[in-house]
Amino acid sequence: MPEDFLVRAAEFLPILLRGVVVTVQVTVGALLLSIVLGLVWALMGRSRLKPVRIVSRTVVNVVRGVPIIVQLFYVYFVLPEFGLSLDALAAGIIGLGVAYSVYQAENFRAGFDSVDPALVEAAKSLGMSERKILQRLMMPLAIRTALPPFGNTSIMLLKDSSIASTITVAELTRAGQLLAVSTFQNMTVYTLIAVLYLAMSLPLTLAVHQLERRMARR
Amino acid sequence: MIEVSHVSKAFGANRVLRDVTFEVARGEVVCLIGPSGSGKSTVLRCINGLESHDGGAIRVDGLEVGPATLPQVRAKLAMVFQRFNLFPHRTVLENVIEGPVHAQRRPKAEAAAEARELLEKVGVAEKADAFPSSLSGGQQQRVGIARALAMKPDAILFDEPTSALDPERVGDVLRIMRDLAAEGMTMVIVTHEMGFAREVADRVLFMDGGEIVEAGPARELLSAPREPRTRTFLDRVLRPL
Numbered sequence: 001m002p003e004d005f006l007v008r009a010a011e012f013l014p015i016l017l018r019g020v021v022v023t024v025q026v027t028v029g030a031l032l033l034s035i036v037l038g039l040v041w042a043l044m045g046r047s048r049l050k051p052v053r054i055v056s057r058t059v060v061n062v063v064r065g066v067p068i069i070v071q072l073f074y075v076y077f078v079l080p081e082f083g084l085s086l087d088a089l090a091a092g093i094i095g096l097g098v099a100y101s102v103y104q105a106e107n108f109r110a111g112f113d114s115v116d117p118a119l120v121e122a123a124k125s126l127g128m129s130e131r132k133i134l135q136r137l138m139m140p141l142a143i144r145t146a147l148p149p150f151g152n153t154s155i156m157l158l159k160d161s162s163i164a165s166t167i168t169v170a171e172l173t174r175a176g177q178l179l180a181v182s183t184f185q186n187m188t189v190y191t192l193i194a195v196l197y198l199a200m201s202l203p204l205t206l207a208v209h210q211l212e213r214r215m216a217r218r
Numbered sequence: 219m220i221e222v223s224h225v226s227k228a229f230g231a232n233r234v235l236r237d238v239t240f241e242v243a244r245g246e247v248v249c250l251i252g253p254s255g256s257g258k259s260t261v262l263r264c265i266n267g268l269e270s271h272d273g274g275a276i277r278v279d280g281l282e283v284g285p286a287t288l289p290q291v292r293a294k295l296a297m298v299f300q301r302f303n304l305f306p307h308r309t310v311l312e313n314v315i316e317g318p319v320h321a322q323r324r325p326k327a328e329a330a331a332e333a334r335e336l337l338e339k340v341g342v343a344e345k346a347d348a349f350p351s352s353l354s355g356g357q358q359q360r361v362g363i364a365r366a367l368a369m370k371p372d373a374i375l376f377d378e379p380t381s382a383l384d385p386e387r388v389g390d391v392l393r394i395m396r397d398l399a400a401e402g403m404t405m406v407i408v409t410h411e412m413g414f415a416r417e418v419a420d421r422v423l424f425m426d427g428g429e430i431v432e433a434g435p436a437r438e439l440l441s442a443p444r445e446p447r448t449r450t451f452l453d454r455v456l457r458p459l
Contacts, residue, residue: 116303118299118301118303119303119305119306121299121303122297122303122304122305124267124268124292125266125268125292125296125297126292126317126320126321126365126369127289127292127293127317127322127369128316128320129289129321132320132321136316136320140307141306141307144307
């Protein structure tokens with residue numbers, strides 16, 4: 001049995017690794033998109049203009065309230081009816097990126113809220129402009145606070161990239177499913193998949209911890 | 219240098235400033251004293267626009283303080299805070315050059331050289347590359363003063379600069395402020411340090427309930443107050459038992 005497992009594992013691994021590559025593409029792409037959009041929602045949420053704040057709140061509540069799988073179906077199956085056809089990978093990245101942007105927005109919001117207003121006053125009294133205060137004071141301090149929840153969100157996103165399998169993205173989970181139904185080796189395949197996800201998430205956890213420690217020293 | 223005329227301000231129904239009027243001449247040291255909640259910190263914060271005022275006018279070097287003039291006004295004034303308010307993610311040196319480099323757009327090397335001299339002057343030169351969290355309160359406040367001086371301000375506003383310090387560290391900061399006064403720096407100081415006010419201030423303003431109750435030369439006002447409210451306050455502060 002263990003020898004069988006190893007033989008089959010050696011046989012399956014190259015196929016699954018191709019899935020890993022796509023999983024990394026989906027995760028990294030969606031993560032970057034979610035950070036940019038999340039920052040946009042968070043900054044809009046701090047706007048002086050009430051309508052801008054309302055738009056931000058609405059986006060966050062709507063996107064957060066709809067299952068990710070439904071959002072992916074929407075991007076992949078519904079948008080083409082409006083003339084926007086995306087290939088599966090792009091649809092997966094955009095769908096997951098938008099879905100996760102609202103969690104990133106909440107992380108950033110908590111970060112911004114944690115900045116002591118007295119420090120902003122100190123920066124103002126030095127004559128720094130709003131933009132400089134954002135760049136040099138608010139952002140660095142907000143990111144420091146947002147980092148631990150950001151690590152959490154990133155790992156959730158890595159795992160949820162498996163939802164892209166439902167719109168035919170050939171990432172790890174889908175590659176494994178196809179392998180399992182054609183070989184009936186469920187135990188081997190799904191064990192390998194689980195191990196491969198762990199092999200991605202554990203280094204991610206460690207990387208975020210390292211970053212936290214480096215920033216905490218200041 | 220600083221003219222505050224008939225300034226009023228209210229938070230809702232709470233009138234925190236009532237018809238506050240005073241002037242600070244160039245090179246003058248003025249101390250604002252009074253019970254907490256009397257409006258003295260609020261006046262200070264109105265001068266550099268951290269708070270807006272509702273009525274009256276404030277002029278700094280002839281420039282009326284308002285939303286449009288804030289950049290010019292703040293270029294002339296620096297502020298030292300009770301809780302220091304140093305930037306925790308920057309080193310001591312970076313804190314001091316933040317204003318010169320990122321508000322006044324001066325060359326970094328030049329600002330850093332001046333900053334090191336200022337840190338020398340306030341006695342924390344050896345901490346230049348440390349982060350504020352590793353400094354004592356007294357050291358942090360001296361950095362706060364160096365950060366203010368780095369702006370080459372025409373006047374410095376001090377908001378209870380020694381109230382958050384350990385008693386034995388208060389003197390370090392007061393001595394630096396006395397030296398600044400002797401060098402001719404224009405200073406407006408909200409303080410509870412009556413000994414310092416008596417020795418260093420040219421004039422003292424006593425505030426209570428959002429208005430200036432009494433103003434006069436430091437020694438005169440502190441040793442022979444005319445108003446009963448001033449007398450009661452000074453009695454409580456100078457003889458707490």
